Amino acid sequence: MQTITNDAVAEKLEEIATLMRLAGMNDFKAIAFDRAARTIEALDVPVTDYIEEKNLTDIKGIGKSIAEDIYAFAETGRIPVLDDLHEKVPEGLIKWLSISGLGPKKIYKIHKELDITELEELKEKCKNGSVAGLPGMGKKSAEKILKSIDWMEQFSERCRLDEATEIAERLIEELKDLDGVQEISIAGSLRRQSETIGDVDILIAADESDASPIFDTFTGHESVVEVLGRGDTKSSVRTAEGRQVDLRIVKPEQYPAALMYFTGSKEHNVVMRQRARERGMTLNEYGIFKMTDDGNTDFDKPVSYESEADIYNKLELGFVPPELREDRGEFKWFEDNEEAPLLEESDIRGVLHAHSMYSDGRKTIREMAEACMERGYEYLGLTDHSKTAAYAGGLSVEAVQKQWEEIDALNNEFEKEGKNFRIFKGIESDILPDGSLDYPEEILEGFDFVIGSVHASLEMEPEKMLERYRRAIENPHCRIIGHPTGRLLLRRDGSKVDLNKLIEIAAENNTAIEINASPWRLDLDWRFGQKAAKTGLMSAICPDAHSIEGIDDIRYGVSIARKGWYTADRILNTKSADDLMKWFKNGN
Ligand code: DGT
Ligand code: CA
Ligand code: CA
Ligand code: ZN
Numbered sequence: 001m002q003t004i005t006n007d008a009v010a011e012k013l014e015e016i017a018t019l020m021r022l023a024g025m026n027d028f029k030a031i032a033f034d035r036a037a038r039t040i041e042a043l044d045v046p047v048t049d050y051i052e053e054k055n056l057t058d059i060k061g062i063g064k065s066i067a068e069d070i071y072a073f074a075e076t077g078r079i080p081v082l083d084d085l086h087e088k089v090p091e092g093l094i095k096w097l098s099i100s101g102l103g104p105k106k107i108y109k110i111h112k113e114l115d116i117t118e119l120e121e122l123k124e125k126c127k128n129g130s131v132a133g134l135p136g137m138g139k140k141s142a143e144k145i146l147k148s149i150d151w152m153e154q155f156s157e158r159c160r161l162d163e164a165t166e167i168a169e170r171l172i173e174e175l176k177d178l179d180g181v182q183e184i185s186i187a188g189s190l191r192r193q194s195e196t197i198g199d200v201d202i203l204i205a206a207d208e209s210d211a212s213p214i215f216d217t218f219t220g221h222e223s224v225v226e227v228l229g230r231g232d233t234k235s236s237v238r239t240a241e242g243r244q245v246d247l248r249i250v251k252p253e254q255y256p257a258a259l260m261y262f263t264g265s266k267e268h269n270v271v272m273r274q275r276a277r278e279r280g281m282t283l284n285e286y287g288i289f290k291m292t293d294d295g296n297t298d299f300d301k302p303v304s305y306e307s308e309a310d311i312y313n314k315l316e317l318g319f320v321p322p323e324l325r326e327d328r329g330e331f332k333w334f335e336d337n338e339e340a341p342l343l344e345e346s347d348i349r350g351v352l353h354a355h356s357m358y359s360d361g362r363k364t365i366r367e368m369a370e371a372c373m374e375r376g377y378e379y380l381g382l383t384d385h386s387k388t389a390a391y392a393g394g395l396s397v398e399a400v401q402k403q404w405e406e407i408d409a410l411n412n413e414f415e416k417e418g419k420n421f422r423i424f425k426g427i428e429s430d431i432l433p434d435g436s437l438d439y440p441e442e443i444l445e446g447f448d449f450v451i452g453s454v455h456a457s458l459e460m461e462p463e464k465m466l467e468r469y470r471r472a473i474e475n476p477h478c479r480i481i482g483h484p485t486g487r488l489l490l491r492r493d494g495s496k497v498d499l500n501k502l503i504e505i506a507a508e509n510n511t512a513i514e515i516n517a518s519p520w521r522l523d524l525d526w527r528f529g530q531k532a533a534k535t536g537l538m539s540a541i542c543p544d545a546h547s548i549e550g551i552d553d554i555r556y557g558v559s560i561a562r563k564g565w566y567t568a569d570r571i572l573n574t575k576s577a578d579d580l581m582k583w584f585k586n587g588n
Contacts, residue, residue: 002396006040006047012073012082013037013066019085021104022093024112029401031066036066044187048074092117099148110134113408123149151491157198160489161556162519164190164197167243171221172200175247175560176404178217180210182252187262191322193559195522197234197243201262205255208232213388218247231551254286261285268325275315275331288314307557323563329530340565345558347568348378349576351551353428353451353482353514353542356404357389358529359384359393362547365406365423369414371548373421379577382407383426383451386438392455397443400427404446422577424448426480433457435471437478444477449584450520451514465504473511479584480540480561480572481506483516483523491520507535509586514542515564517557518550529564540572 017033028113039061041046050056051074056067069079094121096107111117113134114125123146125131132142157418168186176184181204185191188201208213215235219227228236234248234251234306245515250258261284276283280578281290288311290301309319318334321342333340351372355361361368365382372380384403395403407423414421428451429438435454437444452472460468472478486503506513513532516523524532524539532539541557543550561571569572572583582588 004048004051006043009047009070009073010037010041012079013040013069016069016079016082016085017461018097018104019082019089022089022108022111023085023098024108025379027105031067032063035061036063038362040070062147071111085154090117095119096122097147097390100151100488101144101148103506109136123319129387135561137452143254146234148492151493158196159194159241159558160519161190161193161197162520162553163241164200164243167223167239167241167245168202169314170223171200171218171245171247173201174221175214175217178214180206180214182206183255184406185259187248187259188246189265192265192325192555193262193323195519195526195560199246201369202245202247202264203255203259204247205247206252206254211249214249215247215284233416239291250285253315256284256311257283257287258285258306260308260311263322263325264557265326267327268320268330271327271331272315275317279315281314282313283315322348322479324557324565326563328527329565332488341567342562343558343566343568343571343574345555347571347574348377350377350560350573350580351543351545351554352381352424352426352480352540352547353383353516354380354551354575355384355428356403358395358399359389360546366545367409367548368545368551369421369423371551373419375551378420379422379580380423381424381426381449381573383428386427386429388430388432388438389428389455390555391435392440395427397439399553400443400446410520422580424577426451429453429478430452431472431478432470433468435462435468437472437475444475447477450477450582451482454486454495458486462496465495466501469497469502470505473506473509478511480512480514480542482542483544484513484519485523485525486525488520489522494523499524500531503537507532508535510538512538512540514540514543515566516544516558517553517555518544519556522556522560526560526564529561529566533565533570536570538570538572539566542573 013033015036017030017037020030039059050059050072056062056070057064069081072080089114093107093111095104099105112132114130116122116125126142126146131137132139150381168190170387172184175181176556178562183205185203186201187203189197191201204214212231215230219230222241224237225240225370228238228244233247233250236244236246238244247369248258248262274282274380275290279301281288288305290303291299292298303314305314312319317336318335318338320330324330354368356363356365356368369380385392387394387396404425407425411423430436431452431454437450469481473481482497483495487494503513508573513524543553543557545551545553572580575583
């Protein structure tokens with residue numbers, strides 16, 4: 001038997017459900033697989049315990065036939081139903097799943113009615129009106145599909161920050177202890193913590209004679225499916241995820257300059273080179289050199305330096321943290337300052353914006369709270385969805401009241417046990433199209449804080465959207481605005497609300513705007529950080545966690561906040577629990 005994880009089993013079951021829908025099979029079967037997947041994922045013991053005892057059917061929601069599928073998977077790594085489904089479902093349709101807004105059932109319908117399987121055919125049928133003519137579709141749906149395909153094609157060249165991070169960390173783990181590796185770092189847009197990443201860049205300092213076996217390990221890594229190029233100083237590969245990774249190996253004495261150069265951004269490098277020239281030097285990926293009288297690089301006259309920071313110092317600058325290297329004000333600041341007082345992950349004292357099983361989260365309130373405690377946080381601001389978000393299990397008034405009782409009981413228990421931890425009663429209230437919040441006044445009053453989020457009618461006229469937000473912000477119960485544009489990176493453009501104006505309105509009313517830390521969102525965009533600072537806007541790093549792992553997305557939120565020049569004092573969840581409650585009540 002192979003060792004398999006709960007997640008691996010859940011993933012297979014989910015795949016079966018999706019393929020069943022793509023094959024046009026009866027939905028109740030697919031639903032059973034979906035439910036089984038969620039059940040396995042939420043198990044708090046290894047599923048292998050059940051597999052060994054052959055008692056999977058003891059788990060509620062796992063019937064005999066699904067149990068057999070899981071045993072087969074554990075024994076052979078394969079599931080016969082899944083293999084059959086793969087035979088049955090045209091390969092082309094699976095690609096359509098990446099088109100945002102197009103689910104497997106709709107895909108099956110289009111495929112069956114129009115007898116097409118390829119993306120190009122789908123595009124054509126959207127353009128010539130065939131898709132619009134299908135029952136239940138219409139012109140708007142066809143246009144939406146076209147737009148989503150456009151997005152997909154435009155951005156498949158890039159990936160999210162979390163995907164790139166995982167790839168890079170996996171490779172670095174493998175490379176860092178190899179013989180001859182003196183230093184190793186991520187470079188490029190990943191080191192700058194951009195919200196999407198083209199290729200992953202890794203840099204190593206090693207003697208020339210050690211390079212070859214290091215490249216061997218890199219190109220031979222189990223996650224590598226294709227070697228795109230291999231030279232003496234650089235190799236490029238494609239990983240199983242379809243991402244390109246560049247590894248460069250430079251001589252130890254060149255490492256700091258190379259690290260600076262390959263971290264970029266290009267715009268930042270341009271200014272750095274210019275600063276070098278103004279000081280009679282040239283800067284390139286090999287180092288800093290004196291210039292000859294005729295303005296050429298004098299490679300015989302290297303300017304000595306020991307570190308990346310040293311290079312900045314030579315150019316009369318403080319060390320610029322990688323996140324800030326975008327030529328957006330860093331030169332001005334670091335001419336006068338050794339460092340910028342940026343937010344650090346360790347400043348974050350509590351978790352705001354998390355979902356439980358009351359709405360669409362995967363864990364109980366207790367499980368979420370305990371996970372926060374384990375991570376050293378002092379509070380959890382629980383915010384399930386509000387009643388209008390029916391698709392996400394939004395809470396009825398009765399459910400809200402039940403949740404409050406549960407939170408009170410948990411808080412009492414924590415206090416009795418002397419735990420320094422509190423759960424705040426929050427809600428992620430939909431901001432309805434007219435700007436009102438989702439509950440009557442007497443319920444809103446009972447929350448410790450309300451996050452107001454737009455989840456529907458995102459395509460509203462920008463002016464109307466701003467008014468919608470204004471009304472929500474002027475409601476004294478609304479203390480934080482959630483994911484202000486609603487974008488899903490590489491998937492869906494957000495609403496076109498004027499963020500500069502939104503920030504002004506929020507700041508005037510002492511309402512915060514979250515930095516949604518989910519790597520799908522990273523919304524508020526970091527480019528608005530300086531505007532936020534000017535207006536005195538408060539923000540919060542909000543993981544929008546739907547699971548325990550989701551809490552750890554805080555790291556991405558912190559990166560984006562740093563990239564937006566946020567200091568700890570402008571982030572709500574750096575406050576103590578008491579101070580935060582005060583801020584929610586009084587706004588200071
Ligand atoms: P990406 O991969 O599109 O997310 O963005 P980067 O910034 O990682 O770009 P990449 O991988 O093409 O190059 C890595 C760094 O190398 C880049 O940030 C700056 C430096 N670099 C590469 N090519 C050039 C260039 O032609 N001129 C300058 N000044 N720097 C370059
Ligand atoms: Ca790159
Ligand atoms: Ca690159
Ligand atoms: Zn939301």
